[in-house]
Amino acid sequence: MIAVKENLISRRANSVGRTKIRKMYELEKTLSDVISFTVGEPDFHTPENIVRACEKALAEHKTGYAANQGVLELREAISERTVETHGVKYDPETEILITAGGMNALRAASEALINPGDEVIVPDPYWCNHFHHPLMELGVAVRVPVDASSNYMYDVDKLEGYITDKTKTIILNSPSNPTGRVMDRATMEKLCKLCIKYDLILISDEVYEHIIYDDTEFVSPVMFEGMRERTVLCNSFSKSYAMTGWRIGYAMGPAEIINAMLRINENTLASPTTFAQYAAVEALRGPQDAVKNMVKSFEKRRNILLEGINKIPGLSCPALQGAFYAFVDIRGTGLSDDEFCERLLLEKRVSTTPGSGFGENGAGHIRMSYALSEEDLVEGLSRMREFVESL
Ligand SMILES: Cc1ncc(COP(=O)(O)O)c(C=O)c1O
Numbered sequence: 001m002i003a004v005k006e007n008l009i010s011r012r013a014n015s016v017g018r019t020k021i022r023k024m025y026e027l028e029k030t031l032s033d034v035i036s037f038t039v040g041e042p043d044f045h046t047p048e049n050i051v052r053a054c055e056k057a058l059a060e061h062k063t064g065y066a067a068n069q070g071v072l073e074l075r076e077a078i079s080e081r082t083v084e085t086h087g088v089k090y091d092p093e094t095e096i097l098i099t100a101g102g103m104n105a106l107r108a109a110s111e112a113l114i115n116p117g118d119e120v121i122v123p124d125p126y127w128c129n130h131f132h133h134p135l136m137e138l139g140v141a142v143r144v145p146v147d148a149s150s151n152y153m154y155d156v157d158k159l160e161g162y163i164t165d166k167t168k169t170i171i172l173n174s175p176s177n178p179t180g181r182v183m184d185r186a187t188m189e190k191l192c193k194l195c196i197k198y199d200l201i202l203i204s205d206e207v208y209e210h211i212i213y214d215d216t217e218f219v220s221p222v223m224f225e226g227m228r229e230r231t232v233l234c235n236s237f238s239k240s241y242a243m244t245g246w247r248i249g250y251a252m253g254p255a256e257i258i259n260a261m262l263r264i265n266e267n268t269l270a271s272p273t274t275f276a277q278y279a280a281v282e283a284l285r286g287p288q289d290a291v292k293n294m295v296k297s298f299e300k301r302r303n304i305l306l307e308g309i310n311k312i313p314g315l316s317c318p319a320l321q322g323a324f325y326a327f328v329d330i331r332g333t334g335l336s337d338d339e340f341c342e343r344l345l346l347e348k349r350v351s352t353t354p355g356s357g358f359g360e361n362g363a364g365h366i367r368m369s370y371a372l373s374e375e376d377l378v379e380g381l382s383r384m385r386e387f388v389e390s391l
Contacts, residue, residue, distance in 0.1 A: 020357025047290035053282030070098020102236030112260035124359035152179035175322025308381035
């Protein structure tokens with residue numbers, strides 16, 4: 001046996017564990033005929049025009065390193081798009097960084113801003129990486145419970161009670177994973193005022209910006225006065241353009257923070273794949289019909305899911321406004337969320353994720369990603385009904 005050092009693994013690596021999403025996913029892979037509601041990935045192919053743009057970039061030998069900040073043309077396209085969507089102009093030269101997906105944008109923001117001991121406010125239930133990133137910087141993730149009474153978004157008055165002199169940033173995710181909810185304008189305005197009052201930085205994860213339903217309004221903190229200078233906006237091509245495997249995202253914010261994030265990425269990633277960045281230019285500048293059709297499709301599935309779930313005795317889920325997740329209350333079944341998910345998978349071959357995997361406050365709930373075909377969705381709901389009726 002090879003002798004290994006004590007404390008071989010760093011505190012950073014030991015600060016994070018595997019997620020319950022992965023655990024369920026790995027278990028479902030050992031079984032057959034499983035209908036999976038676990039992984040948050042669009043089931044659509046990347047639109048053809050984007051694939052063609054990538055082929056063209058390859059044929060033109062755009063295969064060398066890109067600038068560490070990302071291809072300038074892509075930064076320009078993002079800047080133009082953000083003027084349309086947010087009414088805010090970011091300078092492509094100094095205020096935009098191209099990243100390897102939204103995940104790298106969020107992580108680089110944490111690395112650039114968090115010192116050991118700094119406190120980061122996250123909602124509970126949270127998306128796992130939002131909770132893990134501050135921990136990986138040896139910071140402190142302060143969980144603020146959110147629930148149906150505030151549409152699973154921050155209750156800003158309650159949040160204020162969690163602010164201390166160590167609080168550095170607040171993580172905001174609207175539309176949200178895992179709850180599928182969207183922050184309304186009045187709450188956003190209140191949250192922004194709080195950030196200004198306590199001199200806090202807001203990390204706004206907007207990767208589901210375009211996946212929003214009915215007449216729900218998408219609101220970003222940078223639309224409010226005084227927030228552009230204290231917000232790091234993280235976004236991605238993964239969800240809106242069905243480009244999860246391309247690993248292209250971006251961060252926008254004050255030049256000083258973007259420059260710090262650039263220095264972090266320069267020492268870890270350099271820049272994301274060059275030809276994939278050219279494909280992302282086409283995603284923004286080309287026709288947007290594919291995005292609209294995907295959103296229409298998600299909306300139809302959301303309706304099927306909500307109707308089906310709310311008809312199963314013991315399960316309930318109020319209205320969902322965005323992303324492609326349902327956070328379903330299963331407390332009426334008398335089972336814990338872990339037990340519910342495990343038995344549902346083993347007995348009926350339907351895979352879902354325990355809500356407690358997204359924080360203590362998620363217990364008694366399950367997360368269902370409805371990025372799957374209508375046929376599978378209907379079959380999955382029928383199996384769930386059989387399961388609950390058998391209890
Ligand atoms: C809320 C949220 N933010 C960020 C991401 C990261 O996506 P990507 O790194 O693929 O852009 C995800 C992916 O699941 C997500 O759900």
